[in-house]
Amino acid sequence: MFKKNDIVKVEVCDIGAGGEGIGKAEGFTFFVKHTVPGDIVEAVVTKVRKSYGYAKVLKVIKASPDRVEPPCENAARCGGCQLMEMSYERQLRFKEDKVREDLRRIGGLDSLPPLGGGGCRRQTDEGSHIPTPVRYRNKLQFPIGRSKNGRVIAGFYAGRTHSIIDTEDCAAAPESGAKILMAVKRFIEDNEISVYDEKSGHGLVRHLMIRTGFRSGEVMVCLVINGDHLQDKKTEDAFVRILRELELDDAVTEHSADKHLSDPETSCAEEYRHLPKIGSICLNINKDNTNVIMGRETRVIYGKGYIMDELCVDNRRLRFKISPLSFYQVNPVQAERLYEKAFEFADLKGDENVWDLYCGIGTISLFAAKYAGQVTGVEYVSEAIEDAEENAAMNGIENAGFICGRAEEIFPEKGSEADVVILDPPRKGCDAVLLDALKKVGPEKIVYISCDSATLARDLKILTRPDGVCYKIEKLTWTDMFSNTVHCEVVCLMSKV
Numbered sequence: 001m002f003k004k005n006d007i008v009k010v011e012v013c014d015i016g017a018g019g020e021g022i023g024k025a026e027g028f029t030f031f032v033k034h035t036v037p038g039d040i041v042e043a044v045v046t047k048v049r050k051s052y053g054y055a056k057v058l059k060v061i062k063a064s065p066d067r068v069e070p071p072c073e074n075a076a077r078c079g080g081c082q083l084m085e086m087s088y089e090r091q092l093r094f095k096e097d098k099v100r101e102d103l104r105r106i107g108g109l110d111s112l113p114p115l116g117g118g119g120c121r122r123q124t125d126e127g128s129h130i131p132t133p134v135r136y137r138n139k140l141q142f143p144i145g146r147s148k149n150g151r152v153i154a155g156f157y158a159g160r161t162h163s164i165i166d167t168e169d170c171a172a173a174p175e176s177g178a179k180i181l182m183a184v185k186r187f188i189e190d191n192e193i194s195v196y197d198e199k200s201g202h203g204l205v206r207h208l209m210i211r212t213g214f215r216s217g218e219v220m221v222c223l224v225i226n227g228d229h230l231q232d233k234k235t236e237d238a239f240v241r242i243l244r245e246l247e248l249d250d251a252v253t254e255h256s257a258d259k260h261l262s263d264p265e266t267s268c269a270e271e272y273r274h275l276p277k278i279g280s281i282c283l284n285i286n287k288d289n290t291n292v293i294m295g296r297e298t299r300v301i302y303g304k305g306y307i308m309d310e311l312c313v314d315n316r317r318l319r320f321k322i323s324p325l326s327f328y329q330v331n332p333v334q335a336e337r338l339y340e341k342a343f344e345f346a347d348l349k350g351d352e353n354v355w356d357l358y359c360g361i362g363t364i365s366l367f368a369a370k371y372a373g374q375v376t377g378v379e380y381v382s383e384a385i386e387d388a389e390e391n392a393a394m395n396g397i398e399n400a401g402f403i404c405g406r407a408e409e410i411f412p413e414k415g416s417e418a419d420v421v422i423l424d425p426p427r428k429g430c431d432a433v434l435l436d437a438l439k440k441v442g443p444e445k446i447v448y449i450s451c452d453s454a455t456l457a458r459d460l461k462i463l464t465r466p467d468g469v470c471y472k473i474e475k476l477t478w479t480d481m482f483s484n485t486v487h488c489e490v491v492c493l494m495s496k497v
């Protein structure tokens with residue numbers, strides 16, 4: 001009955017898993033991005049299926065009480081943040097509901113312990129309005145391309161596409177990131193450097209990656225190129241010069257930590273006060289026709305080629321070296337809260353044999369080492385394992401060791417003595433072989449840190465099943481690491497039944 005280009009009036013009543021509003025027009029269901037439950041909007045139909053359709057919002061007729069002015073000028077176009085128009089309180093409620101619903105629907109887990117946590121520490125200021133956290137990301141990745149009229153553009157992909165939205169600033173990024181982005185774009189333009197075209201596979205510059213240590217202030221700029229050199233030595237030198245001349249005097253910190261996230265009552269808040277300064281400039285070589293951003297090879301053209309940062313967990317501070325290809329939590333302020341929860345749940349007594357699977361640069365392993373007998377971290381990115389080993393030495397930690405390999409291969413082979421296992425897999429969750437091994441080895445406790453409640457639910461269903469060793473879910477909590485997006489982090493404690 002509806003067709004493409006029809007104008008419809010949609011009353012939005014729900015939110016889909018991708019953050020899109022779900023509503024009805026004359027009883028027919030429409031998905032409308034950038035709307036909030038409670039909105040009544042005028043929208044144009046973009047696609048119609050048998051029992052539902054998609055529409056694009058044209059005008060908000062009546063705004064939901066949960067609608068806010070987005071804290072970012074790119075909100076309506078950018079695919080990075082899906083919940084920009086939603087108040088932070090409503091975002092938190094959406095995420096909490098999503099976690100509970102995924103565990104129930106996908107995991108079949110009905111009787112669950114209460115789902116504690118949520119949001120950032122400030123949420124505990126009861127009744128007060130929580131400002132939406134912005135400028136919380138320490139890692140930025142901007143695709144670089146050309147507009148139809150040949151201008152160099154860089155920014156973000158529009159939702160679910162590979163068309164680049166030209167951006168001057170990103171509300172999730174420290175302001176220094178915008179300055180670097182603008183300088184790099186200008187440099188490419190001024191020096192007539194070619195940019196990569198995904199379709200043809202031709203052109204040099206692909207992506208700009210910027211990583212900032214929020215505590216150290218150290219910034220690493222990494223340009224991903226489809227070649228071995230940024231044109232020639234002279235151009236590379238000039239690139240280094242223009243970046244080093246940039247004044248990054250905005251203080252990452254004021255935005256990301258002090259104003260929004262950190263708790264001024266803790267000793268750590270004081271630490272976020274270093275001004276950002278470019279410490280490394282690298283070229284990452286990626287000649288493959290793939291949508292994987294980084295290639296395997298990185299060449300340092302200025303500085304040390306990695307950043308250092310510090311994390312403070314339970315008032316203990318450790319220093320970390322982070323190489324370009326190593327994973328590091330993108331919201332370090334909330335990562336500290338997440339780790340504190342994980343350690344509270346693990347409740348280590350000091351003599352346990354702990355395995356930290358998917359350990360990255362060893363952050364969790366090294367904090368855990370103080371409370372454990374022995375810790376073994378497993379990670380398949382070799383640069384991250386090298387970082388982890390250096391990080392152990394640098395922090396004087398002797399009871400943590402690291403193994404490079406797949407968790408599902410290393411743990412079944414070597415993990416038979418594990419008392420406690422900490423799991424922190426990527427979004428796709430744990431491999432079935434690993435879950436099977438856990439059910440054979442039977443560690444007393446498993447702490448599962450998940451960045452996708454759907455795959456967590458799938459894995460918990462297996463771990464709680466009464467074949468082999470069976471686990472019981474003891475505690476659950478979640479924390480908001482990715483404000484304005486649909487993503488959140490869940491921590492789950494399981495004990496052996």
Ligand code: SAH
Pocket residue numbers: 326327328329357358359360361362363364378379380381384405406407408424425426
């Ligand atoms: N716990 C770390 C890293 C978590 S991110 C932290 O908090 O910083 C997940 C990590 O798992 C990444 O470093 C990724 O490289 C690694 N990884 C992904 N699949 C893996 C696998 N099958 N085996 C081992 N490591 C894996």
